[in-house]
Amino acid sequence: MAADNIVIKxxxxxxxxxxxxILEMCKEETKGVADVYIKQQLPHIDAQQRVKAIxxxxxxxxxxxxxxxxxxxxxLKDPSSISKVKGVDNQERLVYQIIEEAGNKGIWIxxxxxxxxxxxxxxxxxxxxxxxxxLIKAVKSVGASxxxxxxLFNLEPDRSVTGGAWYSDQDFESEFVEVLNQQCYxxxxxxxxxxADSKLDPILRRxxxxxxxEDVWKFIRELGISKVELAVEDxxxxxxxLIYDGKVEMTVSLRAGSTSSGTPGQVKLYRAIRPLxxxxxxxxxxxxxxxxxxxxxxxxxxxxxxxxxxxxWMDY
Amino acid sequence: MFATELDYxxxxxxxxxCSLLIxxxxxDIVEKVCTHLIQNGAKPLRVAAQETGLKIDQVRKxxxxxxxxxxxxxxxxxxxxxxxxxxxxxxxxxVRYPRYIYCAKTLYGDAGELIVEEILQHGQMRMSTVVGRxxxxxxxxxxxxxxxxxxxxxxxxxxxxxxxxxxxxxxxNNKAAFxxxxxxxxxxxxxxxxxxVTRGESDTxxxxxxxxxxxxxxxxxxxxxxxEEHAADEGILWHLNFxxxxxxxxxxxxxxxxxxxxxxxxxxxxxxxxxxxxxxxGLEDKTSHPISLNDTMRNLxxxxxxxxxxxxxxxKLLSDDQTSIVTKVGETGGGSYTLDxxxxxxALVVSTIESVVQERFGSKSFRIFxxxxxxxxxxxxxxxxxxxxxxxxxxxLLYKMxxxxxVTMQEIPRTPDHAPSRTFFLFTVDxxxxxxxxxxxxxxxLANVISRRAFETKENKRLIEKSQRVExxxxxxxxxxxxxxxxxxxxxxxxxxxxxQLEKYRSKMSKLEQSELQVDSTIFTLGNFLRLxxxx
Numbered sequence: 001m002a003a004d005n006i007v008i009k010x011x012x013x014x015x016x017x018x019x020x021x022i023l024e025m026c027k028e029e030t031k032g033v034a035d036v037y038i039k040q041q042l043p044h045i046d047a048q049q050r051v052k053a054i055x056x057x058x059x060x061x062x063x064x065x066x067x068x069x070x071x072x073x074x075x076l077k078d079p080s081s082i083s084k085v086k087g088v089d090n091q092e093r094l095v096y097q098i099i100e101e102a103g104n105k106g107i108w109i110x111x112x113x114x115x116x117x118x119x120x121x122x123x124x125x126x127x128x129x130x131x132x133x134x135l136i137k138a139v140k141s142v143g144a145s146x147x148x149x150x151x152l153f154n155l156e157p158d159r160s161v162t163g164g165a166w167y168s169d170q171d172f173e174s175e176f177v178e179v180l181n182q183q184c185y186x187x188x189x190x191x192x193x194x195x196a197d198s199k200l201d202p203i204l205r206r207x208x209x210x211x212x213x214e215d216v217w218k219f220i221r222e223l224g225i226s227k228v229e230l231a232v233e234d235x236x237x238x239x240x241x242l243i244y245d246g247k248v249e250m251t252v253s254l255r256a257g258s259t260s261s262g263t264p265g266q267v268k269l270y271r272a273i274r275p276l277x278x279x280x281x282x283x284x285x286x287x288x289x290x291x292x293x294x295x296x297x298x299x300x301x302x303x304x305x306x307x308x309x310x311x312x313w314m315d316y
Numbered sequence: 317m318f319a320t321e322l323d324y325x326x327x328x329x330x331x332x333x334c335s336l337l338i339x340x341x342x343x344d345i346v347e348k349v350c351t352h353l354i355q356n357g358a359k360p361l362r363v364a365a366q367e368t369g370l371k372i373d374q375v376r377k378x379x380x381x382x383x384x385x386x387x388x389x390x391x392x393x394x395x396x397x398x399x400x401x402x403x404x405x406x407x408x409x410x411v412r413y414p415r416y417i418y419c420a421k422t423l424y425g426d427a428g429e430l431i432v433e434e435i436l437q438h439g440q441m442r443m444s445t446v447v448g449r450x451x452x453x454x455x456x457x458x459x460x461x462x463x464x465x466x467x468x469x470x471x472x473x474x475x476x477x478x479x480x481x482x483x484x485x486x487x488x489n490n491k492a493a494f495x496x497x498x499x500x501x502x503x504x505x506x507x508x509x510x511x512x513v514t515r516g517e518s519d520t521x522x523x524x525x526x527x528x529x530x531x532x533x534x535x536x537x538x539x540x541x542x543x544e545e546h547a548a549d550e551g552i553l554w555h556l557n558f559x560x561x562x563x564x565x566x567x568x569x570x571x572x573x574x575x576x577x578x579x580x581x582x583x584x585x586x587x588x589x590x591x592x593x594x595x596x597x598g599l600e601d602k603t604s605h606p607i608s609l610n611d612t613m614r615n616l617x618x619x620x621x622x623x624x625x626x627x628x629x630x631x632k633l634l635s636d637d638q639t640s641i642v643t644k645v646g647e648t649g650g651g652s653y654t655l656d657x658x659x660x661x662x663a664l665v666v667s668t669i670e671s672v673v674q675e676r677f678g679s680k681s682f683r684i685f686x687x688x689x690x691x692x693x694x695x696x697x698x699x700x701x702x703x704x705x706x707x708x709x710x711x712x713l714l715y716k717m718x719x720x721x722x723v724t725m726q727e728i729p730r731t732p733d734h735a736p737s738r739t740f741f742l743f744t745v746d747x748x749x750x751x752x753x754x755x756x757x758x759x760x761x762l763a764n765v766i767s768r769r770a771f772e773t774k775e776n777k778r779l780i781e782k783s784q785r786v787e788x789x790x791x792x793x794x795x796x797x798x799x800x801x802x803x804x805x806x807x808x809x810x811x812x813x814x815x816x817q818l819e820k821y822r823s824k825m826s827k828l829e830q831s832e833l834q835v836d837s838t839i840f841t842l843g844n845f846l847r848l849x850x851x852x
Contacts, residue, residue, distance in 0.1 A: 166704065172706040172707075174704075174705065174706055174709075177704050196579075201625075201626065201629055202578075202579075202581070202582070202626060202629045202630055202633055203629045203632060203633060206633060237704065238704070240702065241683060241702075241703060241704050243686075243690070244683045244684075244686045244687040244690065244702065244703055245679065245682065245683050245686065246670060246682070246686055249638055273577065274576050274577070275576070275667055275670070275671065276573045276576060276577060276639065276663055276664065276666075276667035277569075277572070277573060277576070277664060277667040277668055277671065277841075278671075279671040279674075279675060280668040280669075280671045280672050280675075280838045280841075281831075281833075281834030281835050281836070281837040281838040282672065282754070282757065282758050282761055282834070282835050282838040283671065283672055283675040283676070284831055284834050285761050285764075285765060285831045285834070285835055287757070287760070287761035287764050287765070288672065288675065288676065288757075288761065289675060289676050293757070293760070296760075296764065298767055304763075304764035304765070304767045304768045304771070305767060305768060305771035307764070307768065310764075310768055313827075314823075314824045314827055314828070315820075
């Protein structure tokens with residue numbers, strides 16, 4: 001079927017119109033319409049769009065493809081005929097509606113069962129048929145790896161389901177996060193260095209070293225290291241990890257935002273900082289990182305006088 | 317004011333470390349007595365002798381050493397006999413002696429260094445003796461200094477409270493069971509007027525009674541002084557005011573931290589504030605007095621010509637900073653600010669702990685740790701989300717820190733049966749608990765380093781003794797006017813292999829000694845924080 005290579009896209013009103021026109025044509029010609037005919041009727045529509053619309057109609061089961069002689073014809077599908085053949089139209093519709101309501105968050109199979117009052121076996125069957133007709137799809141949720149949620153085929157899953165930008169197929173992309181983390185820090189660090197070198201007043205100098213989350217976002221976007229489109233919130237999550245790394249501090253400024261977008265009056269400002277002290281003195285002794293520290297006693301199997309870590313450290 | 321009552325925080329590690337330190341500084345017998353007192357609390361002389369199995373005279377001498385060095389104290393038991401107790405905290409300061417000496421050197425130059433060194437070596441000393449010895453040592457080192465110069469330095473040290481007078485027994489209680497040591501607040505940092513300093517210890521020709529000090533103290537009971545010697549400042553002994561040194565070291569740490577956080581000018585402002593409040597604050601004070609901008613401005617060092625506006629801005633920066641070391645309290649005098657020592661200590665300790673976590677567990681664990689620090693109580697799942705670390709890895713890192721007691725957990729059951737499936741497990745970081753744990757680790761590490769050092773010395777004992785003998789022979793030959801070839805011959809007695817080994821041994825020693833000081837600096841930071849916290 002042509003539906004196999006269907007392209008999912010947000011529906012545009014244009015496309016909807018096109019589909020309706022084709023449907024109307026099919027209605028008029030009960031025998032079916034040829035591709036050439038549609039082309040004649042809609043001269044301003046290019047081939048690609050037409051193919052897309054037809055494919056979609058096919059996939060939705062609105063029209064059928066019939067062969068007459070050597071010619072392919074599109075014919076309107078008789079809805080009642082299908083329902084008669086399958087005999088479960090109402091239940092299918094009910095399930096379809098429930099899934100539709102769930103939107104792009106998806107709905108769990110148990111919840112569908114509760115709301116539709118169908119038996120599990122029955123429901124499974126329905127879901128399978130709906131799935132095979134590409135009306136719905138099953139998406140694995142990131143939160144619970146075994147849990148599948150259903151949603152309409154043409155919907156983009158919500159962030160809470162996919163886990164946002166940091167997940168691809170339920171796998172957390174820690175490398176991607178690390179790279180972004182480093183780049184954000186580099187940006188703020190450069191800003192801080194520039195500010196430190198400038199001959200400004202202390203307060204101005206500090207204010208210069210601040211970068212808003214939007215500045216960082218722009219920088220990352222221009223770098224082009226991300227395949228996916230990142231939102232400012234995504235960058236803020238990354239910046240938060242930098243705070244937890246102790247490399248950056250954040251303040252909220254009340255001045256009107258430097259850009260027109262975003263909530264006015266509140267800007268999150270980030271600034272690279274250095275740790276307050278040198279590494280602790282105890283960490284310069286092997287004991288500080290010793291894995292068997294708690295088993296170490298004078299005269300024991302592990303003892304300070306026979307310690308191999310000490311020996312290596314002193315000979316270094 | 318008995319030492320044992322204060323040292324309720326003693327631990328096995330501390331006691332072990334104490335005995336190692338005492339052994340190193342004062343030898344086996346003193347170690348035995350001191351450890352016994354620390355472990356068993358205050359004891360009368362006779363009981364201590366019996367229990368340690370030493371001769372009563374040995375114990376007496378050992379106690380004498382300990383009292384001299386301010387480690388042991390004595391008091392009257394309520395049944396009327398005198399008993400002795402030793403202070404763990406005072407023993408632990410033995411590690412810090414090099415830092416005190418260095419501190420005096422940076423503040424008061426070579427003379428200051430030697431003064432503090434002499435006093436530390438002897439525990440407590442008369443001013444005349446100190447000045448005499450230091451002058452002698454300085455002139456031996458090729459510097460021409462006068463007694464007055466050294467005396468001036470010593471007076472400076474006293475005036476800045478780095479040295480203080482040892483409490484003396486009152487003039488006329490020879491009949492009492494023991495001398496009650498007292499000193500008035502007024503006399504603590506007062507230098508008796510006109511002390512004629514004798515050159516060298518044996519030189520007693522120049523003697524002069526001080527006019528000011530002709531009160532009965534000079535004739536009072538002497539503790540440990542040769543009967544032959546009669547200096548003018550007889551009975552007036554000086555020792556280090558350790559608290560003052562600690563205050564200085566803490567101030568230094570704060571200034572360093574500010575310079576790392578903002579810059580050197582800000583650090584200079586803080587240093588000036590610290591200097592203004594220097595003598596008025598005790599080590600226990602949590603905040604300084606309010607210090608006005610104008611006062612700070614006036615007291616800034618001359619070479620640092622910051623403008624008024626700039627200083628004002630630095631004050632704003634300081635009070636804006638998240639560590640909140642400096643807080644604004646009012647508008648008087650161009651804005652008045654206080655230094656918050658508790659916040660400063662906390663910031664320093666948190667930073668120290670963070671660096672420990674960073675080094676011991678790696679930066680990913682550090683991120684988790686800091687997340688917990690900032691967010692207080694978190695479930696495991698939240699930790700993963702905030703730190704952006706995959707669930708599996710985060711779990712492993714978090715549990716590793718939990719098993720090493722860097723992270724603690726709070727259970728909150730939803731049902732009264734405490735079933736794990738219906739319980740929230742919240743992870744958190746308890747800074748004071750972690751500090752105490754780390755402090756113990758520091759004590760143990762320090763003991764490890766010291767015992768390793770003792771072990772290395774024992775291993776190389778033959779070699780060290782040989783080299784010392786050779787050096788002695790060479791030196792005596794040289795002083796008898798022997799020529800080069802003869803001394804070279806003696807020096808050749810140490811083979812290149814041995815020389816190599818000696819070299820290695822020395823580098824090991826210096827490494828170990830250096831790391832002792834570094835571990836001690838961590839102990840200092842943690843100790844300060846815990847003391848301030850236990851007060852609150």
